Amino acid sequence: LEESRDSDVEDLVEGLHEADTADLLEILGRDERYRLMEVIGAGFDPEILPYLDETIREEIVEWLGPKGIAKLVQELDSDDAVELVQDLDEDLRMHILAALPQAYRRVIEESLSYPEDSAGRLMQREIVAVPSVWTIGETIDYMRVSDNLPDDFYDIFVVDPRHHPVGFIPASRVMRARRHVRLDEVMDDDMRIIPLELDQEDVAHMFRQYGLISAPVVEASGRLVGVITVDDVVDVIDEEAGDDLMKMGGVSEPDLYEDVTDTTKARFTWLGVNLLTAVLASIVISLFDATIEKVVALAVLMPIVASMGGNAGTQTLTVAVRSLAMKDLSEANAARFVGKELIIGIINGFLFAILTGVVTWLWFDQAALALVIGAAMVINMVVAGLCGTLIPLGLEKFEIDPAVASSVFLTTVTDVIGFFAFLGLAAIFLL
Amino acid sequence: LEESRDSDVEDLVEGLHEADTADLLEILGRDERYRLMEVIGAGFDPEILPYLDETIREEIVEWLGPKGIAKLVQELDSDDAVELVQDLDEDLRMHILAALPQAYRRVIEESLSYPEDSAGRLMQREIVAVPSVWTIGETIDYMRVSDNLPDDFYDIFVVDPRHHPVGFIPASRVMRARRHVRLDEVMDDDMRIIPLELDQEDVAHMFRQYGLISAPVVEASGRLVGVITVDDVVDVIDEEAGDDLMKMGGVSEPDLYEDVTDTTKARFTWLGVNLLTAVLASIVISLFDATIEKVVALAVLMPIVASMGGNAGTQTLTVAVRSLAMKDLSEANAARFVGKELIIGIINGFLFAILTGVVTWLWFDQAALALVIGAAMVINMVVAGLCGTLIPLGLEKFEIDPAVASSVFLTTVTDVIGFFAFLGLAAIFLL
Incomplete structure (x- = not known):
């Protein structure tokens, strides 16, 4: 594509909808992107800007320079202009605002005075x-x-x-x-x-x-x-829904187009928190190292208990986070929800206790070990059901976003309880 | 609320927007819901129906009976009517359709002949x-x-x-x-x-x-x-975004209002799959039970390697699933994405290798053990970065929804590789 003649490329871009040109710019590598911008040159349509991903938009804005941007901004509706300008850094924003005509500048500045993510930022000033x-x-x-x-x-x-x-x-x-x-x-x-x-x-x-x-x-x-x-x-609905998914997966939103350094840094923080909780689980295991030394089957089986608790808890947590975001879950029906998840935890806990018990019995031929893993499974899955509901509800109450913090808390609890219940019961009944 | 006089309740409901009445019906327990329906009675506004959650809507539809529903359906726009009728079971649908006037019935039946989740089902027939x-x-x-x-x-x-x-x-x-x-x-x-x-x-x-x-x-x-x-x-955007979140958490969409039996069943399947993968990881551990018996610190530390790999992989996976859903990720930039995630995996792998190595050294005072866990960490986080991208891209290529299946595959791989690398290296270098 990029090897063809400039005029062909120009024709191609001209035929595209602004949203598609934005996609094209996003999908290209950095060098190709600059090359394409040079070809488009003065024919660059300002309507492309609102469609661009934040990271790429910043790149293009820098490429265009404050003067060039200021000229383009004037052609946008006020809401698109505000969205564009608000993400820029202080210096560049000042430069662009200074280059705007008085009246239009006042409108933009007023919009910027409203809190971020508020209706004031989202609205268009042109009304009928x-x-x-x-x-x-x-x-x-x-x-x-x-x-x-x-x-x-x-x-x-x-x-x-x-x-x-x-x-x-x-x-x-x-x-x-x-x-x-x-x-x-x-x-x-x-x-x-x-x-x-x-x-x-x-x-x-x-x-x-x-x-x-x-x-x-x-x-x-x-x-x-x-x-x-x-x-x-x-756009907001998309953003919010994506946000929750990304937060629960431990990543920050504009990830795909960010460069390696920024992405690595953002991921590092989350993984660091996870390391702390993993070490906490290890400390619990180390309390029982003498028991494990005598019954090495415990080391083989213990991840099963922790993993089943973690997954059962994540199921409950996902429903809670989504329902809270959609405002389907509130104080009025919270008690009923917790009750339901508790019952599900008990039923599935017993079902999987039987399943793992039988597998353990067949594998290690020890009835006592089978009973211990079964009991630990029930305990951990009930705890998972409770924590999967109570942690997000509690965080929401304290106005902390449940999508971000819930899953760390949850897996810490299910790991610690899982290892503690299984190894603790083993220490009591198997030695 | 439900203890007050009928006429008061009636007045209250009359003042509500249909969407709010729908919320009220959803938030109530089953008995209160029937009670409220009796109070509303003939004054039930058909516009409430499209706003109801599927499970609750079925309940109300049964309560109203085919004749009652048929009368209400006629008052809806064709797209809302289709949405309502398509979710009902065969028998009830036939009854309702039979009770509709000829012309309107033909319109509905034609819409129902288009594939589910297609534009044909979504569209309204009334056009200008x-x-x-x-x-x-x-x-x-x-x-x-x-x-x-x-x-x-x-x-x-x-x-x-x-x-x-x-x-x-x-x-x-x-x-x-x-x-x-x-x-x-x-x-x-x-x-x-x-x-x-x-x-x-x-x-x-x-x-x-x-x-x-x-x-x-x-x-x-x-x-x-x-x-x-x-x-x-x-509605579709909401649904799709919620779907991905729910699928990645291992739950089916209309979960909050479903009864305990249905929810338990749906969750059981997913947990069953997870049990199989957990057993697979246990089998890997059991290959090294002799090693663990000699160095019990391995049992204490092994969950750290597996958990860090799982989390790093989930981060990558989340970005991939979301980007695929938003069509930001395609064959054109897949190679660049995989490359980026690989580099992030290598960088974060080395950083966390150093961190866990130091912690291990301080804790157990064994330099060799620290080197082994560090090496296992690098291996597992690089594998996590690769699998977090390649698994969803591969599933998408075979037209399997990456949101459903990716995370099982991924955690299986990171668990197996994590345990195998850590215990395998330990068996070679520590004995």
Whole structure:
């Protein structure tokens, strides 16, 4: 591809949707990427930027330089511009802001003043708001002449004299209504209003819960200041869902495109925590080294107990973390959930106690050893069921993200209890 | 709540959005749920049904009976009706379909004939399609009189005489254009068209990739047959993201509201597979029981090697599974990804080899043991990095879902290699 003539490449890129050009830039190696940027040159479409992965975007932004970026930023909608600028480092951000026209710069700066991951950052400032006393005809005429509106929009917001939103009308309904009808006769006043400071996770939940397409954002006084549309929320939903998966796997989000050094560092921290918990489990084992020396079968079998507990706990934990994220699990049904997982732990504990007991008996021909591993299995799987529910619920209560911290706690507990129960029972009954 | 008077409860429910009523029904215990349904009775809003979790929805559907459901189904949009009916068992579905009016029944049956999880199932049959030769004025007049249209819509699709989609116009643009303008002058012809059979995961990817609000669905001949809107896609994105998380944690999706028996059964299967792999690891250990008998410190330390390998592999695996799901990882950049993970495995392998080596040396005061555990650590973490990438890529190639099967394979490999490397090296160098 990269060996062909520049003009061919140029033609190819021109035919692509911005999202596809973004993908192309991401998939290439660094050198090829610079090469492609040179070919595209001044024809670079600013709409490509919002589609790029953060790490790659930074690279491209650096390549373009502050002047070049500032020119491109102006062509973006305010929400895309804010998203782009907020991730840049202090210095570069200042340079870009300084190069923007006064009015546009104020809008961006105001958006940046809202907390990260809040509705204020997510919203678009270009809104279609009309007074409730207008008729459909007046509204349409206004929209035909006004050139300060977004290109396309889904809902028209109806405001009272204080600029508080009182209802909305889907564009399709405006189009179909008669000209003389007053807006407040056809508007829908069952509307979900989003406060500026609402966390983007809660915004996503509202959109999902009520199947919204767009929703008005208001400041503390109730004044309409912006609008959030469902396409921005799709990104948030993706991000949050991916976040939970990544956190539970012990990785930070923008991992794929990060360079080796950054990725290694991020992974190292998590593995370091894991090393500590593994050493803790080893200390428990070392308490029973005399027992293991006499019955070496214990060393052979002990990983089974720990591993089954860990996996049973992870199952429960996964359901808890996902249900908490989707707000399906709350204090109202927490007790029922814990109870259910406890019963499952008991049932599966006994079933696997029998299975492992039989395997152990056949393998080592020692009935006592089979009983010990069975008992340890029941204990560990019940503990796993309890901890798999109580740890995430507890962390959520203290407002710690259960997706990050739960699995370390959980496997530490199931390892320690697993080894302790199995080796402890063995020390009592086998010696 | 449930002790108060019926009329109060009725008032409360009436004031709720359908999505909130659905949540209320989900959060209640079974008995309270039936009680609430009795209070709501005939006032039950069919719009509540699409918001309910599958398990709870089945319960409510049974409670309502086929006649009751058939009446409610008619009030739903075709896509919601299909979603509701497709999950019911054969018998009940037949009964409900039989009770529907002929025309509506044909629409539902046709949708049900498309493969599950395809665009055909997801789409809505009510579309706004107008010929390209019309003017804006004709279009508006048609929409004012036609009562066969969806209540609200976002895009109007422009079709040629063969009913193939040739472009679209956002409703807001129709509203702002002059009456005499022809549709093909203002329409956008850079449109993403979705084939009927496309998998819903790919549909979601298209919406995400191009920031779509709605997209036309066509049958093989190219005829426009339906439309998919972003709110349906939000559900799919949620579902798919949750699916991957759940599968990697070894649980099936609709778990929270399932009863104990079903959940226990589903979890049992996964734990059974895990037991087999744990036994495999035990067999590896048993090969070295003579070595362990002589150096009991090996039994104390061996879980550390296995656990670090497992965790490092899970990190890599998580990135791979997520990137594959988001289509960020493909054959074009697979080699680069594997290479990167290999390097990370080598770097972190050496770092943790030094760390564990030092800990071992301080703990057991045996330099040889420290060297053995260090070497085993490097081997296992490099293997983890390789398997964490190659296993999911291989499964994807054979069209097996990497989220389900990868982690069993991976931990089996890291356990077996971890124990084998550590105990094998010990047998060679420590005896």
